[in-house]
Amino acid sequence: MTPFLEMHGISKTFPGVKALNRVDLRLRPGEVHVLAGENGAGKSTLMKIMTGVYKADPGGVIRVDGQDTVIRDPVHARALGISIIYQELAVVNNMTVAENIYLAREPLTATGLIDRRRMNADARAVLAELDISIDPDTKVGSLSIGQKQMVEIARAISYSSRLIIMDEPTASLSHHEATVLTRMVRKLAAQNIGIVYISHRMDEIFEIADRITVLRDGETVDSRPASEMTRDLLVRKMVDRDLSQLFGEHLSHATDQVLMSVRGLGLKRPTAQGARVGDVSFELHKGEILGFFGLVGAGRTEVMEMIFGSRAHVGHIAIDGREVRIESPSDAIAQGIGFVTEDRKEQGLVLGMSVRENFSLTHLADYCRLDVVNRRREAEACRGYVRSLGIKTPSTEQKVLNLSGGNQQKVVIAKWVARRPRILIVDEPTRGIDIGAKAEVHALLNRLASEGMSIIVVSSDLPEILAISDRVVVLKEGRISGILGRHDATQERVMLAATG
Amino acid sequence: MSVSGQKTTEATPASSSLWRELAQLRHVREINVLAAMLIVGALISFYTPYFLTTNNLMGVFRAFSLTAIMSIGMVMVIITGGIDLSVGSAMGLASLVTALCFDAGYGTGFSIAAGLGVGVTFGLVNGLLITAIGLPPFIATLGTLSIGRGLMYMITHGVPVTPDTPEVFSVLGQGYVGPVPVPVVIMLVLMVVFALVMRRTRFGRHVYATGGNEHAARLSGVKTGRVKLAVYVLSSTIASLAGIIGFSRYLSAEPASGFGSELDVIAAAAIGGASLAGGVGSVTGAVIGAALVGVIANGVVLLNINTYAQQAITGGVILIAVSLDVLRSKLTGGNG
Structure with a gap:
């Protein structure tokens, strides 16, 4: 299958730092692609290039649907079908679920006022499609973090996104909510939507990934199907050290006092x-x-x-x-x-x-x-x-x-x-x-x-x-x-x- | 192994070139405003040589010195993330109370103390409304601004107070140290003192931390309530000192004295690089900001430009200065 998004030789230099050095990445439709790497490995920078927040240095190529493309800004990225769900969720707490989903593109009546009825109906349809049981008329502020995330996913889907980037989505979720999210990710993938998934949790990575790409110090050091990856190998690729070296013996220093x-x-x-x-x-x-x-x-x-x-x-x-x-x-x-x-x-x-x-x-x-x-x-x-x-x-x-x-x-x-x-x-x-x-x-x-x-x-x-x-x-x-x-x-x- | 045990002697690279040092200066906000002021000054003196005479310059300095003095207090408030709209009222009411004390026959020391007391009161009321009750600074000081104005009209019935004052009192507003007017000397002393307080002391650091992230500062043990109370008291007290100096210059306390000056003072702080979001700004920057506005005002007069244009020009300067600052931080920041 042809990749939806293809990145070749992507570099990004900040004053004094080379954040990315000739990174390659191919994202296929319906694939859950885990991006792994230590902090500072360049994951955030790469994400920001995919969503048009940053411009890559000249020399790299980005193809969307096989066409050379310059992603101008986040709005353009969304028009191309690329959405992102940040760790710090971007929802307006004082607005309802439907208002959040249709923020800045509210359906209007003939007189130019917001068509609240249609907006709620549309939102309900999107939520139903994803089996999310949240009333579109509730205030987002009253939802749990996991539910807010679902609202963001619904928003991404309502934009007909073909690629959804998730930045450590489970970091602040409870165990149960994380399971719900994992099921949602699989369901999106089944609908042929590509997922870029960033996580530090090993269990989760191996549970969810179709493919794992490892970044280290701004370079792609490995990319292979998850089935060919092991935990030890992944950690070694990420940190260039062995797991056994990382976790020492536990020695108690507790006293009776x-x-x-x-x-x-x-x-x-x-x-x-x-x-x-x-x-x-x-x-x-x-x-x-x-x-x-x-x-x-x-x-x-x-x-x-x-x-x-x-x-x-x-x-x-x-x-x-x-x-x-x-x-x-x-x-x-x-x-x-x-x-x-x-x-x-x-x-x-x-x-x-x-x-x-x-x-x-x-x-x-x-x-x-x-x-x-x-x-x-x-x-x-x-x-x-x-x-x-x-x-x-x-x-x-x-x-x-x-x-x-x-x-x-x-x-x-x-x-x-x-x-x-x-x-x-x-x-x-x-x-x-x-x-x-x-x-x-x-x-x-x-x-x-x-x-x-x-x-x-x-x-x-x-x-x-x-x-x-x-x-x-x-x-x-x-x-x-x-x-x-x-x-x-x-x-x-x-x-x-x-x-x- | 102890974590804190190892002290380091690793020094920063010694051979930092002069050019690098100069390039660093480019990032110091005060330098930019100072440069702008010098350019404006050079332009004015090109058209009228009178600008650069000692006589004129000292006049310019004295003219903006009161705004500059008040901006020293204001910038500290702004750095905590607050605002003090009541400085004009504190200034006016302080000059009025000082005048009334003289009128009632009190001596210089008492009258000045009473004027400063007005400032302390304003500051305590503002600070307690903001820290104890939790009012937004804009609202709290808007309220005290109005109360101050109302009190002034109630007390004066719209008639200026012009008491007899001893010779020694007029030194404050009219005297000279060599060629330099006393208000300018006071401005410079306050600037140096508070610049050091803000840069070198624990209090100064706590002011910046409170404005930078109040929650984190509080959780680090900074008594943010006390810090805020302190800056409002300082701001109002400094404003009342400006009021007393102003009264000493004209020996007449006008019912409308100080009205509207809060905007000039805030403008000076903003031109000098203070961010209304808090955490950023400097005392010297605010004084230089006031100076820039003062130089422009003088230029407008000397070049025979319509004086009504002065306000518009000042507005333009604020917008340009702050826009340049915002654009610059957009260019240099944001690597992640």
């Missing part, structure tokens, strides 16, 4: 959406890595936000046996708690600031005399962390905006580690970062625990939780449904506690 004890923690004001978190009690030991697992909506993040003071709580928190009052993040920080938040861009970083300025924001006083910042000392300390955490950045003066996701995550971790908290909470520390960086983050957390830091790891990645934790706390619908020791915590038992 209870550092923090939480009693009857619950939300002061229940949120409209999400779990009614309450009655949460657990202990955290010195040097322990405590895993927190639960399905999306189980209330993991809420618990951490209460401990960190960014969400009002009832109940008691004691550190070193003394009850502490935590009503704001600065209270928590004063008690020696650090919080690596889930959302780097919204909560973790000031994107317009440099690596150095982001790094020192948590502990700027360390470099100050009479409130005047000693920038030389600040930069020196920052360079030390850039080196020891392997943060890839041209200099400490680079804006974090320009770093890849994995390196941004390391900056967030660095800014907290440098403060030397006694308790470090990390929420989804490896979401959206590649397998190499993941292993480095795990090694770092282990090292910090060995130095006596107590760490709470929240993750929806079960293998990660099991690999790294000394004990696992499982949350279900806002309550603790199990606390399992390392040797009792198997995939099955944890999953059972989370769902059963």
Whole structure:
């Protein structure tokens, strides 16, 4: 079958960086094509060229339906039948499902007003075609992330897309929603629509892919049918290292000394959406890595936000046996708690600031005399962390905006580690970062625990939780449904506690 | 192995050429505005040599010094992502209260303190409305702007207040240090002080972080509420100082004094590179922005252009300056 989209010798140079170097890619109709590679391998850049956001350097060729084509801009790409669903979903929460699907091309009545009835009917037809049971008249803001994604897919289909690019679509979905999405992808492929699927999750890649193309450092290093690919081979192609080197032995550094004890923690004001978190009690030991697992909506993040003071709580928190009052993040920080938040861009970083300025924001006083910042000392300390955490950045003066996701995550971790908290909470520390960086983050957390830091790891990645934790706390619908020791915590038992 | 243990001595490449340094300067916003001002100045002096006389230049400096002083406070507010529309009212009411104090027979020190007190009050009200109640800055300061104006008319009944003042007080607005008018000296001192505060201190860094990403700043331990309260108090207090200086110059507190000046002040900050979205801007940029507007105003007079055109020209300058800035960041940013 002739490819729908063919790319030959595509290069893209940014000032100082060659993001893509003579990449080839052939996308056939009805094929689920997984694009794999570490962060910074060039996947996003390639996607942006396919959708006309970036122009490729001269010399490459793009063919659509066998015709040489210059994709001028995203609107042109959509007209050619190429749609994209970004990780950060592009929906307007205050508008209805139908309004979102037909945004900027609303059907009009003879008098020039929006024909709401036809718009809703059309939207209903598109949703029905895809077996999506969402009322076109509901506000998108009230939908779950998985449902919003379905709305985006419906929008792409309503444009008669022939190629849909999905950028880590399952990254923020629950297990169930991910299964629904996977079925949807297969169904689209069966309708002869091509899918470009970007993912870091191994299970998912092998479940869904017809073909896998691996990018590394901006070059195509491999492309073959999924049936001819193995996990080990894929990882080796992606990182140029062996899997066994990536995940080290787990050594527990937990002591008997209870550092923090939480009693009857619950939300002061229940949120409209999400779990009614309450009655949460657990202990955290010195040097322990405590895993927190639960399905999306189980209330993991809420618990951490209460401990960190960014969400009002009832109940008691004691550190070193003394009850502490935590009503704001600065209270928590004063008690020696650090919080690596889930959302780097919204909560973790000031994107317009440099690596150095982001790094020192948590502990700027360390470099100050009479409130005047000693920038030389600040930069020196920052360079030390850039080196020891392997943060890839041209200099400490680079804006974090320009770093890849994995390196941004390391900056967030660095800014907290440098403060030397006694308790470090990390929420989804490896979401959206590649397998190499993941292993480095795990090694770092282990090292910090060995130095006596107590760490709470929240993750929806079960293998990660099991690999790294000394004990696992499982949350279900806002309550603790199990606390399992390392040797009792198997995939099955944890999953059972989370769902059963 | 300890993570923080290793200090590094790795230095940046020592042999960065002069050319590279100069090329770097191109990215500094203040340099662009300064260059624009020099070009405009050169053009004006080409047509009228009087422009470059000490006499005229000092007059120009004094004319824009009050706007520039207020823009120093304003730019800090704008960097936090806020706006302070009430500076004109704070300025006017401060000059009025100072005049009334003199009128009631109080001394210079008390009268000035009372004027500054007006500014502190404005700032506290603005800051608390914004941080404690959660009003958008635009609305909060729009309200206090109106209240300030209303109070001025209620107090004066539309008649200027012209008290007797001691000789020493008029130094503030009318005096000279060598050839330099005192208001200009105050402007320069404030500029240097606050430029250092913003660039070198923890407070300054927290102001930028609050505007850059308030949520992340708060989660990093920055007390963003206090930072915001502080910038509004600074802005209003600096504006009230400008009001006192203005009163000292003319020794008459007009009921309409300061009206509309908030727009000139915001314009100066914007021309100087401050982004109303927050996180970006500088004190020196704002002062240079005010200077550019001042030089243009002077040129309009010297070149016998219709003075009504001055406002339109200033508007054009704002649009060109900010457009160039936006276009430039589009060109240099966006690699991913």
